[in-house]
Amino acid sequence: MFGFHSRSRSLIPVRDMEKMEEAYTEKRPQFEEEEQQEPMTSRQRRNLTLIYLLFLAEAIMASSLSSQINILLPSATACLTMNTSFLRSILQCAYYFGSASGIVWGLVADRLGRRKVALVGLLGMSACCISMGFATNFTAFCVLRYIAGAISAAVTVSGLAMLADSTHGNSSRTKIVARLPMVAVCGQLGPLLTNTIRHYAQDHFEGIFARYPGLGGQMACSLLVLSITIAEIILLDETLPQNEKKSFGQDDEIDCEKAAFLGQQPERDSTDSQESLAISIIEALNDDAAIPRPSRISIGQMLTAPAVLILLASFSFLSLHASTFEVMLQHVGHTDTHNAGMGVPCSWLQPVLLVVKVVAALRIMHFIPYLVSRVGLLPLYRRISFVFPALYVVIPTVALAVHATGSSPILSAIVSTMAVLAKTTLAGAAHVLVLLLVMSATPDASSTGTLIGVVSISELPKALAVGLAGISYYLSYDHSMLAVNGSLWTALAVIALLGAFITKKLRETPRVGTDLPAECFVWQGMFDVESDDDEGF
Numbered sequence: 001m002f003g004f005h006s007r008s009r010s011l012i013p014v015r016d017m018e019k020m021e022e023a024y025t026e027k028r029p030q031f032e033e034e035e036q037q038e039p040m041t042s043r044q045r046r047n048l049t050l051i052y053l054l055f056l057a058e059a060i061m062a063s064s065l066s067s068q069i070n071i072l073l074p075s076a077t078a079c080l081t082m083n084t085s086f087l088r089s090i091l092q093c094a095y096y097f098g099s100a101s102g103i104v105w106g107l108v109a110d111r112l113g114r115r116k117v118a119l120v121g122l123l124g125m126s127a128c129c130i131s132m133g134f135a136t137n138f139t140a141f142c143v144l145r146y147i148a149g150a151i152s153a154a155v156t157v158s159g160l161a162m163l164a165d166s167t168h169g170n171s172s173r174t175k176i177v178a179r180l181p182m183v184a185v186c187g188q189l190g191p192l193l194t195n196t197i198r199h200y201a202q203d204h205f206e207g208i209f210a211r212y213p214g215l216g217g218q219m220a221c222s223l224l225v226l227s228i229t230i231a232e233i234i235l236l237d238e239t240l241p242q243n244e245k246k247s248f249g250q251d252d253e254i255d256c257e258k259a260a261f262l263g264q265q266p267e268r269d270s271t272d273s274q275e276s277l278a279i280s281i282i283e284a285l286n287d288d289a290a291i292p293r294p295s296r297i298s299i300g301q302m303l304t305a306p307a308v309l310i311l312l313a314s315f316s317f318l319s320l321h322a323s324t325f326e327v328m329l330q331h332v333g334h335t336d337t338h339n340a341g342m343g344v345p346c347s348w349l350q351p352v353l354l355v356v357k358v359v360a361a362l363r364i365m366h367f368i369p370y371l372v373s374r375v376g377l378l379p380l381y382r383r384i385s386f387v388f389p390a391l392y393v394v395i396p397t398v399a400l401a402v403h404a405t406g407s408s409p410i411l412s413a414i415v416s417t418m419a420v421l422a423k424t425t426l427a428g429a430a431h432v433l434v435l436l437l438v439m440s441a442t443p444d445a446s447s448t449g450t451l452i453g454v455v456s457i458s459e460l461p462k463a464l465a466v467g468l469a470g471i472s473y474y475l476s477y478d479h480s481m482l483a484v485n486g487s488l489w490t491a492l493a494v495i496a497l498l499g500a501f502i503t504k505k506l507r508e509t510p511r512v513g514t515d516l517p518a519e520c521f522v523w524q525g526m527f528d529v530e531s532d533d534d535e536g537f
Contacts, residue, residue, distance in 0.1 A: 043237070044166065046235060047162075047166065047235075047236065047237050047239070048166060048176065050231065050232055050235055050236045051159055051162045051163055051166065051236075052179070052180075052183050053228050053231065053232065054118055054122070054155050054156075054158070054159040054162075054228075054232070055155075055156070055159055055180060055183045055184065055187075056183050056186060056187050056228065057122060057125060057155060057187075057224070057225045057228045057229075058125070058152045058155045058156055058159075058187070059183065059184045059185075059186070059187020059188065060187045060221060060224055060225060061125050061128065061129060061148060061152060061221060061225060062095065062148075062152065062187070063187055063188045064129070064132070064217075064218070064221050087138070088327075089327060089466050090142065091141055091142060091145050092145075092463075092466045093463045093464075093466050094142045094143075094145040094146040094149065094463075095145045095146070095148060095149035095152075095463075096149060096323075096459045096460070096462045096463035096466060097146060097149065097459070097460065097463045098145070098146040098147060098148065098149025098150035098151075098152075098153065099149040099150070099152065099153045099156070099456065099459040100153070100456060100457055100459040100460050100463075101149075101150040101153050101456075102153035102154075102156060102157045102452070102453045102456030102459070103299065103453040103454055103456055103457060104453065105117055105121075105153050105154040105157045105158065105449075105453060106157045106161070106449035106450050106451070106452050106453020106454065106456070107299060107449065107450050107453060108449075109157060109158050109161050109240075109449035109453075110161075110240070110446050110447060110448065110449040110450050113238050113240045114158040114159075114161045114162045114165070114238065114239055114240050114449065115158075115236055115237070115238040115239075117154050117157070117158040117449075118154065118155055118158040118159065118162070118232065118236070119229065119232060119233060119236075120154055121151055121152065121153075121154030121155035121158065122155060122225060122228065122229040122232060123229060124147075124151035124154070125148065125151050125152055125155065125225050126222045126225045126226045126229060127222075128144060128147060128148040128151055129218050129219075129221040129222035129225060130218060130219065130222045131144055132144045132145075132148070132214065132218050133212055133214050133215035133216075133217070133218030133219060133222075134212050134215065135214070136212065136214075149459075153456060153459075156456070157449060157452050157453050157456060158449070160435065160438075160439075160452045161239070161240075161448045161449040161452055162239045163176065163177060163439070164439040164442060164445075164448045164452075165239035165240060165241070165445055165448065166239055167439070168445070173436065173439070174368065174369045174372045174373075174377075174436060175369040177432055177435055177436055177439075178364055178365050178368045178369055178432050179365055180432065180435070181357075181360070181361040181364050181365070181428040181431070181432065182358075182361040182362065182364075182365055184361070185354075185357045185358055185361045188354070188357070240445060240446075241445050241446075297443060297447040297450060297451075298450075299450060299453075299454060302450060302451060302454045303454060307441065307506075307507050308441070308451065308454065310502060310505050310506050310507070311434075311437060311438065311441065311455065311506060312454065312455055312457060312458060313499075313502050314385075314434070314499060314502045314503050314506055315434045315455055315458045316457075316458040316460075316461045316462075317461075317495060317496070317498055317499025317502060318385070318427075318430055318431070318434065318458075318499055319458045319459070319461060319462040319465075320461045320462065320465045320495050320499075321388065321392070321465075321492045321495040321496045321499065322427045322430075322431075323462045323465050323466050324465040324466070324488070324491070324492060324495075325392075325423065325427075325492060326466075327465075327466055328485075328488055328492075329353070329420065348413070352417055352420075353420070356417065356420055356421045356424055357424060359421060359425075360421060360424040360425040360428055361428065363425050364425060364428045364429050364432060367429075368429055368432055368433070372433075372436070377433060377436055377437065377440070377508060378437070378506065378507075378508045380433060381430060381433040381434070381437065381503060381506075382500075382503045382504065382506070384426050384429060384430050384433070385430065385496075385499055385500040385503045386500045387426055388423075388426065388427075388496035388499070388500065389493045389494075389496040389497040389500060391419070391422065391423055391426070391496075392489055392492040392493040392496055393489075393493050394419070395416070395419045395423075395489070396485070396486070396489045398415055398416075398419065399412065399415075399416065402415060434455075437506075437508065438451060438452060438455050440508060441508070
C-alpha cells in the first residue's frame with residue numbers, strides 16, 4: 001500500500017534533515033517490533049466487534065432466502081427440484097444485481113462517512129425484512145430481494161471500508177479479515193430461527209400470520225437486525241479520518257518550529273539572502289496549507305486503472321465459478337455418481353453443507369494468517385487460483401471412478417464431502433485474499449470506499465452465473481442429467497483456468513502514473529533554504 005502520497009513540508013534544511021533521519025533510523029529498529037505488537041485498546045476492540053456485527057446482520061438477511069422458497073413452494077423437500085432451483089436462482093440473481101449498487105455506496109462512504117452509510121443500510125435491511133414478510137407472490141419477492149441487495153451493499157461496503165481504516169498499518173490485518181467467513185456462517189443460523197418461529201406462529205396464531213405465513217419468521221429477522229442497529233447507533237465510531245485544522249498544541253514538532261520562526265520580527269531591508277528566502281517561505285505557510293486536502297480519485301479513474309481492472313476481472317472470475325458451484329451443489333450433491341454427481345443422500349445434504357462451511361471457516365481463520373506471513377499475499381492467491389481448475393476436473397472424475405469400481409455409496413459420499421470441503425475452504429480463502437488485496441491497493445483513506453465499491457461490480461457476473469445455472473437445470477428436461485452436469489463441470493474448469501491466468505498479471509498495489517494519474521493525489525513540496533539552485537526542491 002503506498003500510503004497517502006504526500007511529501008512533508010519543513011523549515012529544517014535538507015542536509016540537517018538527512019542527519020536527523022540517519023540518527024532516527026539507528027534508534028527505530030529496537031522499537032519497531034514493539035510498535036507492531038502493540039495491543040488494541042478496549043475502544044478499538046469494541047469498534048472491531050461492532051464492525052463484525054455489520055457483516056453478521058447482512059448474512060442474516062441474505063440467508064433468509066430458504067424461508068421464502070418454502071412459502072412459494074410449501075411442498076419443497078430438502079432436495080431441490082427443477083422448480084425450486086429456478087426460483088432460488090432467480091431470487092438470488094435479483095439479490096446480487098442489487099448488490100452491484102455498492103459502487104454508489106462506496107463513493108458516498110468516502111464523502112459522508114462510513115458510519116452514516118452503515119446505519120442507513122441497517123435501517124433499510126430491517127425494513128426489507130418486515131416487507132418480505134408481507135410478500136406472497138414471486139414478483140413481490142423478486143422486487144424486494146433486489147432492494148434488499150441494494151441496501152445490504154451499503155452495509156458491506158461501509159463495513160469493509162471500516163476494516164481497512166481500522167487495520168491500516170496493523171500487522172494483524174490478515175487475522176482480522178480471515179474471521180469474516182466465520183461471521184458469515186454464524187449468519188446462516190438465522191434462517192433456522194426464522195423457520196422455527198414461522199412454524200410456531202402458524203400453529204398457535206391465526207389471522208394475520210395465517211394470511212401471511214412468512215411474517216413471523218421475517219419479524220424475527222427484522223428484530224435481530226434492529227437490535228444490531230441500536231447497538232451500532234450507540235457504540236459505533238466513525239473511522240474515516242477527518243481533516244481538521246491543527247492548533248499549536250496538536251503537533252509539537254512542526255508547530256513549535258513554526259512558532260519559533262513566526263515569533264521573530266525580521267527586518268524587511270535585510271541583505272541576507274538566505275534569511276529573506278526563509279522569511280518568504282514562512283509567510284507562504286499558513287494553517288490551511290499545512291493540512292492538505294484529501295486526494296479525490298473518481299470512479300472513472302478507478303475503472304481505467306489497469307491494476308484495478310485486473311483485480312476486478314480476477315475477482316469476477318472467482319465469483320463466477322464459486323457461485324455457479326453453489327447452485328450446482330444443490331443438484332449434483334444428491335445426484336447419483338453415474339451422472340457425474342456426488343451421491344450424498346438427500347436428507348444429509350443440508351446438514352453436511354452446514355458442517356462443511358463451519359469447518360472451512362475455522363481452517364481459513366487459523367491457517368490463512370500463517371500462510372500469508374510465510375508465502376506472501378499475492379503468491380498465495382495465485383497458487384490457490386490454479387488449484388480450482390484441477391479441482392473441478394477431479395471431483396466428477398472421482399465420482400465416475402467410484403461408480404465404475406462398484407464401491408459403496410457411503411464411500412462416494414465421504415469422498416464427495418471431502419472434495420466439497422476442499423473447494424469451500426479454497427473459495428473462502430481466495431475471497432479473503434482478494435479483500436486483503438483490495439485493502440492494500442487503496443491509495444488513501446478518502447478513496448477506500450470508492451475502490452471497494454468498484455470491486456463490488458463483480459456481483460454482476462455472479463448474478464448472471466447463478467441465473468444461468470438455475471435456468472440450465474430448469475430447461476434440461478430434453479437432455480440427460482449426465483450431459484447437463486458434465487457441461488457445467490467443464491464450464492467451471494474453463495472459467496477457473498481463465499481466472500488463474502489473469503492472476504499472473506495481477507499486482508499487489510497500483511502504481512502512480514501507470515495506473516492512477518498523479519494529478520489526483522495531493523503533493524507537497526520540500527524546500528532547502530541553503531540551496532541556490534533548483535535542486536533545493
